[in-house]
Amino acid sequence: MILFEGVSKAFGSNQVLDGFSLEIPHGQTTVILGYSGSGKSVALKHIVGLLTPDEGRVVVDGSVVHELKRDELAELRRSIGYVFQFAALFDSMTVEENIRLGLARRDLSPAEIEERIVESLRLVELDDAGRLLPAELSGGMRKRVGIARAIALRPRYILYDEPTTGLDPVTAALIDHLMIRVRQESGATGVVVTHDMRSAYSVADRIAMLYDGAIRQAGSVEEIRATRDPVVRQFIEGRPNLPSATVSAPGPGVGP
Amino acid sequence: MQQLLAIRGTGLGGAIGRVGSAAIDCLRALADVRTWAPLIVAQMRRLGVDSVPIAIFIAVFTGIVLALLSSYTFTGAVPLYFVGSLVGKTIMMELGPVLTGMALAGRVGANIAAELGTMRVTEQVDALETLAYDTNAFLIVPRVLAGGIMFPIVTAFAVAVGVVSGWITAVNLLDLSTPEFFKGLRLFYQFKDVWFGLVKAGTFGLAVTLMGCLQGLRARGGAQGVGRAATRAVVLGCESILVLDAFWAIVLL
Numbered sequence: 422m423i424l425f426e427g428v429s430k431a432f433g434s435n436q437v438l439d440g441f442s443l444e445i446p447h448g449q450t451t452v453i454l455g456y457s458g459s460g461k462s463v464a465l466k467h468i469v470g471l472l473t474p475d476e477g478r479v480v481v482d483g484s485v486v487h488e489l490k491r492d493e494l495a496e497l498r499r500s501i502g503y504v505f506q507f508a509a510l511f512d513s514m515t516v517e518e519n520i521r522l523g524l525a526r527r528d529l530s531p532a533e534i535e536e537r538i539v540e541s542l543r544l545v546e547l548d549d550a551g552r553l554l555p556a557e558l559s560g561g562m563r564k565r566v567g568i569a570r571a572i573a574l575r576p577r578y579i580l581y582d583e584p585t586t587g588l589d590p591v592t593a594a595l596i597d598h599l600m601i602r603v604r605q606e607s608g609a610t611g612v613v614v615t616h617d618m619r620s621a622y623s624v625a626d627r628i629a630m631l632y633d634g635a636i637r638q639a640g641s642v643e644e645i646r647a648t649r650d651p652v653v654r655q656f657i658e659g660r661p662n663l664p665s666a667t668v669s670a671p672g673p674g675v676g677p
Numbered sequence: 678m679q680q681l682l683a684i685r686g687t688g689l690g691g692a693i694g695r696v697g698s699a700a701i702d703c704l705r706a707l708a709d710v711r712t713w714a715p716l717i718v719a720q721m722r723r724l725g726v727d728s729v730p731i732a733i734f735i736a737v738f739t740g741i742v743l744a745l746l747s748s749y750t751f752t753g754a755v756p757l758y759f760v761g762s763l764v765g766k767t768i769m770m771e772l773g774p775v776l777t778g779m780a781l782a783g784r785v786g787a788n789i790a791a792e793l794g795t796m797r798v799t800e801q802v803d804a805l806e807t808l809a810y811d812t813n814a815f816l817i818v819p820r821v822l823a824g825g826i827m828f829p830i831v832t833a834f835a836v837a838v839g840v841v842s843g844w845i846t847a848v849n850l851l852d853l854s855t856p857e858f859f860k861g862l863r864l865f866y867q868f869k870d871v872w873f874g875l876v877k878a879g880t881f882g883l884a885v886t887l888m889g890c891l892q893g894l895r896a897r898g899g900a901q902g903v904g905r906a907a908t909r910a911v912v913l914g915c916e917s918i919l920v921l922d923a924f925w926a927i928v929l930l
Contacts, residue, residue, distance in 0.1 A: 469807050491811075498809040509804035511796075523808040574808075 422447050423468055423578065423612065427477035429634070430463055437463050439634030440477070450604055450611035452621040454656065455631035461614035462506065464631065465580050468612070469501055470494050481578075499526065502571025502609070506583040508563040510555040510570075516542070517551035520570045527574070541573035544606070545599060561592035565599065572603050579603065581613040585620045597623040618657050622646075630656060699813075699891050703821060706813035716819040724785045724820065724886065725827025729834055731784060732777045736835040739772050740764060740842025748851045757853050761861025764843035769870040773836035775922055778881035781828060782914030786889040789820055790910035793893025794903035802894065817890040821883055828882025829875040836874060877925050884917035 423445040430438040437460035445451045455461045466472040467479045473487045480486070481497060489497060510519050517538055524534045542548055545565040555563060564584060571579050581600060585593035597620050604611050615621055621628055622642060629639035630653050638645065638653050648654055706713070747763040793816060796802050805812055840862070847853040889910040896906035 466803070471803050471806060495809040495811075498807055501807065503804070503807040505800045505804055507799065509800035511801055511804070512799075522810075526809045 422480075422482065423610070424480040425464065425467070425477070426480065428464070428467060428474045428479060429476040430460070430467070430472060430474055436634055438474070441631070441635050442477075443629050443636050443639060445610065445612055446627070447610050448608060449626035450600070450613060450624050451627045451629060452625040453612065453614045453629050453631055454616060454618075454621055455614070456656070457616060459631050460634060461616075461631055462582050465503075465582055465612065465614050468578070468580060469498055469503055499574070500577045502574050502576035502579040504564070504567045504571050504579065504581045504584055506586060508555070508567035510558075510563060510566055512555045514554075515551065516547070516553050516555070516558070516566050516569075519555070519566060520573050523570055523574050537573045537575075541569040544572060544602070545569045561588050561595065564588065564596055568596070568599055568603065572607060572609075575607060576609055578610045578612065579607075581611065581615075583615055583617075584613060585615060585617045590619075593617065593620060594623075596620075600624045616656075618659070632656075696887070696891065699817070699887065702813045703817050703887070706811055706818050709811055709814035709818075712811065712814040713818040713822070716815070717822055720819045720823035721827050724781075724788075724823045725831055728781050728784055728827075728831050731780050732831045732835040733838050735776050735780050736768070736773065736839035737842045739768065739776060740839040740844075741846045743767055743772070743839075744843040744846040744851065748847070748853075757851065758857040758861035759864075760847050760851065760853060761844070761858040762864050763861075764847070765840055765862040766865060766870060768839040768843070769836050769874045771874075771922075773839055774832050774874045774878040774881060775918060777832045777835045778828065778878060778885065778918045779915055781831065781882070782885045782918060783911050785824065786885045786910040786914035787907040789886060789889030790893040790896070790907040791903055793890060794896030794906040797894055797896045798899055798902060812894070816894070817887070820890055821886045824882035824886030825879050826882070828885070829878040832875060832878035836871075873925070873929055876929075877922060880921050880925070881918050884921060885914040888913040888917060 425443045428441040628645040630637045892906040892910040
């Protein structure tokens, strides 16, 4: 289980997270919604210790991430797959080498490594792309390779940072399908940060909305669809304007 | 020095602290041989072998100018075979290591900073960390070790070429024979001249590559940030060379 407890994080004068608390249950996919620049990716990076909270803590499987020693943090990271917003593929390496790089840190035989590379590329339907360089891939293919690199590790958790951003609707739907399939086949707990509502409804078991540095509302997909919170409603309906008076006053029956 | 101070923005103490802390992290990462060892040969080729042409180019013209300048200075005052002494001594102990170091600070320092800076701003460095890699062992150690090993080798080439260039110049453009040139070359030669220059070159290699790595990994903000990192790496690399040059002169001479 992943637990955010009162996490605050600022970059200079920009307070990105401010008392952010959220419980991410095991074996489910939790989607964190929020506006661009609202701190969704910042929250995600705290899970793998890429960022350290100014206040509060992030607990993964009972371990406080920012208190872990170097070796312990490396061990934790071995249990987490991270799919970056722009894939973050190593551009001097082929697709196969990108996947192999992560596997090389596991105690696997060369045959097992090759098997996992083939298997993960098959899962993302890029069987023949192993020898290509990232520069030769489309945006959607790069994201799929990013997913393949993460799932090849057979992690307990997979974190997806804006997995469908910038993709055409068909490719975005393919990525959604892939995320669902990965959860079904691997049983990994998923955390998806996105502002794409169609994607959120497709993949989520639970949805949490991040607003003003904290969770505005969290619940099942049905609860979010039926919310009366004006901020959440505005976001999920994609309405451009909201009177300022209603933004500051949540409706009844809302809250994390 | 202004750039050096800007490393941390809290003064020279902070800058030295940051570089020192990075150096300690690199020493600790040396234990992770499994990560850096497979990468070092490629870095030695990229940073060292590929730099040989520019080092030779500089050495050729340095040898020519030194021979002509010393002849101009000595004519009528000092026997002309001292041209060999001055060319040899100067190239081995000072101009070979320093000019080669400066050229490589531009080529290698900027190259490393741009590469790692791009990796930083495209989240490739974050990706490495999430794959449980120690970025010091994977990115910094192979580059810094390759710099420390290859700078002296490239400098040795440059010194040899510079001396040969000075000799050819002396024989063809000055009123000096080959035996006279080599008589001058041997006159004040000590083995220390060679190792002094090569030790300096080794430390220049460590400093230039470390600066390139640190500046690259600190890059922020896209292409502009990468450009700034490359510029800072070159400036700091050159400044480090000058400081180390003075340091070794004080300590070893």
